[in-house]
Amino acid sequence: MEIMIYALLSVKKKPERLHALLAGMNGIAGADLHQLSFDEITAVVSNMSRASLIADKSTAMEYAAVIETLSKHFILLPMRFGSVMESNEAIIHMLERNYHDIQQNLLKVERKFEFGLKVFCDSEKLMAELREKSEAVSKTQRTTVAEIKNSASRIWVNKKLKEHRLEELLVTYVDSVIAEITGQLDRLKTISKIKKMVTPTTIIDGVFLLDKALKDELIHAVGDLQNKFPGLNFILTGPWPPYNFVDFTVK
Amino acid sequence: MHDNVIDRSRDITILELLDRVLNKGVILTGDIVISVADVDLVYLGVKLMLSSVETMEQLKSGKSIIEK
Numbered sequence: 001m002e003i004m005i006y007a008l009l010s011v012k013k014k015p016e017r018l019h020a021l022l023a024g025m026n027g028i029a030g031a032d033l034h035q036l037s038f039d040e041i042t043a044v045v046s047n048m049s050r051a052s053l054i055a056d057k058s059t060a061m062e063y064a065a066v067i068e069t070l071s072k073h074f075i076l077l078p079m080r081f082g083s084v085m086e087s088n089e090a091i092i093h094m095l096e097r098n099y100h101d102i103q104q105n106l107l108k109v110e111r112k113f114e115f116g117l118k119v120f121c122d123s124e125k126l127m128a129e130l131r132e133k134s135e136a137v138s139k140t141q142r143t144t145v146a147e148i149k150n151s152a153s154r155i156w157v158n159k160k161l162k163e164h165r166l167e168e169l170l171v172t173y174v175d176s177v178i179a180e181i182t183g184q185l186d187r188l189k190t191i192s193k194i195k196k197m198v199t200p201t202t203i204i205d206g207v208f209l210l211d212k213a214l215k216d217e218l219i220h221a222v223g224d225l226q227n228k229f230p231g232l233n234f235i236l237t238g239p240w241p242p243y244n245f246v247d248f249t250v251k
Numbered sequence: 252m253h254d255n256v257i258d259r260s261r262d263i264t265i266l267e268l269l270d271r272v273l274n275k276g277v278i279l280t281g282d283i284v285i286s287v288a289d290v291d292l293v294y295l296g297v298k299l300m301l302s303s304v305e306t307m308e309q310l311k312s313g314k315s316i317i318e319k
Contacts, residue, residue: 008277057269064272080276094279105277116267237267243275250279 003091004028004048005083006066007076007241010106011035011042014074018042021073028062029053036088038095041102044070045091048084055082071241075110077102078241098250105246112209114245115218115238119177119204121231130169171196174203177229181206184221188214193244203232207244215239 004027011018022033027046036043060081067078085091095102174196182192185208194206210218219236226234
């Protein structure tokens, strides 16, 4: 029998509230939830038998549901699915060993939620538009390429130059969209992590941590961005527990 | 149209949720990887993520959705 860990919480003055909450909840496979504490930090856990666990989509969603419910009442750090230790004692020792890091991360996410923002494009249409711009740039630089006398080399260089210009234009365009996004969201004092060019169609994949009270302002800001870039598709999800803003590994 | 938007919203929410719960959060090192029928959780995660990307690609032409 092992112990599955769902989340690390700051319970402080509300231990009885957590006790009551856990009494009305179940973990994965209907398991009872209980708490293990060290000082002001608590791990919410359940007993599980590794042999009987079915690690599929519905189990992962049950796991996430526990974290979701807890996050509505407590400041927490979600554990990644599959976080299992051998005993209650091992978990308490883990809380003790990592106490400072856990406290620091809990402080960072206090009264905050995470939101996700993905920006999709019609890649063929966008590339066609950028190709037109690239052609216009290449006309102005034709003399440089024309200096190369060998025609085969010239064709190859021209092709490479066009590809390079197209890539540069795409990166410049995506950077300009990111600048607009961060410009809009910085005033909400968000902490952000943004990846660009994730796939040809997913040009931006961002996550933002912001104060719970600013949710409506975030939705409004993303609406403004969508209006500003009608050719792109902005998808905002959340509020989520702060999965993307726990920057440490427990030992 | 409204139903389509809701369906897409639900799909995206599930994919985003699975991405987070399987790939984000506090990592516990030196411990157990759950395995079922010789397919460990890491592999299960990769499969789900590949599915997520494909589905996201299909959803790219939809309208903006603000919902969880």
